Amino acid sequence: MSSSLWLMTAYVVIAFALQAVAVAIGMVLDQLFPSWSMVLFMCLYFAMFWLAWPIALKLTEPRSAPAEA
Numbered sequence: 001m002s003s004s005l006w007l008m009t010a011y012v013v014i015a016f017a018l019q020a021v022a023v024a025i026g027m028v029l030d031q032l033f034p035s036w037s038m039v040l041f042m043c044l045y046f047a048m049f050w051l052a053w054p055i056a057l058k059l060t061e062p063r064s065a066p067a068e069a
Contacts, residue, residue: 003060011056018048 026041033040 003062007056007060010060011052014055014059015049015052018052019045022048 022041022044025044026037029040030037
C-alpha cells in the first residue's frame with residue numbers, strides 16, 4: 001500500500017474514533033449545560049479533525065534507518 005494511501009486511511013480511522021469521543025462528550029454536555037452543548041460540541045467536532053491530522057502524520061512517518069559507523 002502506498003504511503004499516501006496509508007496516511008489517508010490512518011487519518012480517516014483516527015478522525016472517526018475522535019469524532020466518537022466528541023459525540024460522547026457532547027451528549028454528556030447536553031445533560032449538564034443544555035444551552036452551551038451545541039457550541040461546545042461544534043468546537044470539539046472541528047478540533048478533532050484538526051487533531052487527527054498530526055496524529056496520522058506521526059503514525060505514518062517513515063522510520064529512519066539506523067546510522068552506520
